[in-house]
Amino acid sequence: MSSSAVTLQEHRIRPSAQRVQILDYIKSVHSHPSVDTIYKALLPENPGLSRTTVYNTLELFAKHGLILSLDFGEGYLRYDGEIKPQTHFKCEKCGAVSDIFTIPENCEKMLPKGSSLSAVSLYLYGKCAACNK
Incomplete structure (x- = not known):
C-alpha cells in the first residue's frame, strides 16, 4: 500500500x-x-x-x-501539500507562490489577553527575484 x-x-x-x-x-x-x-x-x-x-x-x-487551501484573491483557490506553519509570498508579476517557513515571532504577544493561537495565515506580496531584474 x-x-x-x-x-x-x-x-x-x-x-x-x-x-x-x-x-x-x-x-x-x-x-x-x-x-x-x-x-x-x-x-x-x-x-x-x-x-x-x-x-x-x-x-x-x-x-x-x-x-x-490558499486564497490569494485570484477568484480560485490554490493548494499546498506542506502543512507546517508558514507564510506564503506571491509574486505580483509572474504569479509564483513561495513558502516561507518563518512566521512572525510576536503573533501570540499581539493577541488579546487570555486568547490562544491555533493557526497563522499570512500572505506577502511583491516581486520575486527573477521579476525584479
Whole structure:
C-alpha cells in the first residue's frame, strides 16, 4: 500500500485510486496548484477524472488537515501539500507562490489577553527575484 493510501486511512478517508493520485500529486509539487492545474496534470493518466472530483477531493483533504487551501484573491483557490506553519509570498508579476517557513515571532504577544493561537495565515506580496531584474 502506498504512503498516500496509508495517510488517507489514518485520517479516516477511503483511499480510492483517484484520491491517492491527487494526494501524491499535491505532495510532490511545490507550485501551489489550482484545481484546474491539478486536473490538467492528472487527466492524461486518468481520463475518467472530473474537475468536480478534484475539487471535492481537495476540499476533503483540507477539511481533514492533509493540505492547505490558499486564497490569494485570484477568484480560485490554490493548494499546498506542506502543512507546517508558514507564510506564503506571491509574486505580483509572474504569479509564483513561495513558502516561507518563518512566521512572525510576536503573533501570540499581539493577541488579546487570555486568547490562544491555533493557526497563522499570512500572505506577502511583491516581486520575486527573477521579476525584479
